[in-house]
Amino acid sequence: MAKKTDRLPISQSRKFILSNDTQFAIKEAYKTARTNLVFSLAENEKRIVVITSCSPSEGKSTNCLNMAITMAETGASVLLIDCDMRKPVVHSLLRLDNKTGLSSVLGGIVRDVSKVIDRNVRPHLDILTSGPIPPNPAELISGSKMDQLLELVGDHYDYVFIDTPPANVVTDAFLLNTRTAGVILVIKEGHTTHDEIRECLDKAKMTNCRILGFIKANCLGKSTKGGYKYKYKYKNNYYKYSEYK
Ligand SMILES: Nc1ncnc2c1ncn2[C@@H]1O[C@H](COP(=O)(O)OP(=O)(O)OP(=O)(O)O)[C@@H](O)[C@H]1O
Numbered sequence: 001m002a003k004k005t006d007r008l009p010i011s012q013s014r015k016f017i018l019s020n021d022t023q024f025a026i027k028e029a030y031k032t033a034r035t036n037l038v039f040s041l042a043e044n045e046k047r048i049v050v051i052t053s054c055s056p057s058e059g060k061s062t063n064c065l066n067m068a069i070t071m072a073e074t075g076a077s078v079l080l081i082d083c084d085m086r087k088p089v090v091h092s093l094l095r096l097d098n099k100t101g102l103s104s105v106l107g108g109i110v111r112d113v114s115k116v117i118d119r120n121v122r123p124h125l126d127i128l129t130s131g132p133i134p135p136n137p138a139e140l141i142s143g144s145k146m147d148q149l150l151e152l153v154g155d156h157y158d159y160v161f162i163d164t165p166p167a168n169v170v171t172d173a174f175l176l177n178t179r180t181a182g183v184i185l186v187i188k189e190g191h192t193t194h195d196e197i198r199e200c201l202d203k204a205k206m207t208n209c210r211i212l213g214f215i216k217a218n219c220l221g222k223s224t225k226g227g228y229k230y231k232y233k234y235k236n237n238y239y240k241y242s243e244y245k
């Protein structure tokens with residue numbers, strides 16, 4: 001039976017995007033995730049990171065954007081690519097125009113990617129929205145134009161974060177493996193099952209894809225007096241792959 005996904009209207013989803021109003025504990029959790037990510041990439045030349053999850057609606061887009069924002073806060077130049085050309089939301093979360101974007105470049109409609117990148121959406125953070133939904137996202141992602149694009153942005157930006165569709169549903173996230181540093185898997189507390197995680201890790205292994213770490217989303221914070229309460233209702237935790245094994 002399909003699981004209930006509880007998708008919120010976009011106006012409510014925007015409140016999970018980091019801002020000046022975000023709770024301290026949430027910002028700190030993302031900073032910890034950032035530190036762990038920086039260390040896991042230290043010896044890797046490509047700082048292109050794919051964000052995915054096992055199933056729909058587990059917080060990929062929210063966490064991709066928040067990781068990109070948190071990284072850009074260090075002063076590093078960051079690009080977020082909305083590579084979910086099936087159900088793109090990054091443009092809606094940020095109120096950006098999406099008439100052109102990634103699909104326009106990969107489809108050959110726009111030659112110069114710099115013309116479709118939204119600059120400084122937040123300080124040091126640029127965004128490449130998905131563009132119009134194409135009929136063949138997996139083919140576009142596997143094509144040579146995607147290679148060229150990632151080569152170009154990998155040279156230009158300090159970090160590139162790529163939002164993707166769920167990995168147990170479509171192959172898009174793992175199609176990027178040879179051209180990126182690896183994948184961060186978002187796990188939704190109380191929702192993602194061990195079987196789903198196992199299936200996803202098997203897929204990663206089969207495609208030689210490196211799992212950089214996990215973000216546990218929608219965690220309940222632990223009360224200092226014992227027991228659980230909604231102290232950090234939206235706290236996220238980052239785990240290294242080695243901690244999971
Ligand atoms: N920390 C959170 N706590 C509660 N709800 C959240 C949290 N983060 C995101 N959500 C909500 O969960 C839903 C899914 O989030 P999001 O779009 O980031 O997931 P997704 O994995 O990218 O989904 P899709 O598979 O459709 O691409 C949205 O309605 C969003 O508002």
Ligand SMILES: [Mg+2]
Nearest residue numbers: 060061084089
């Ligand atoms: Mg998404």
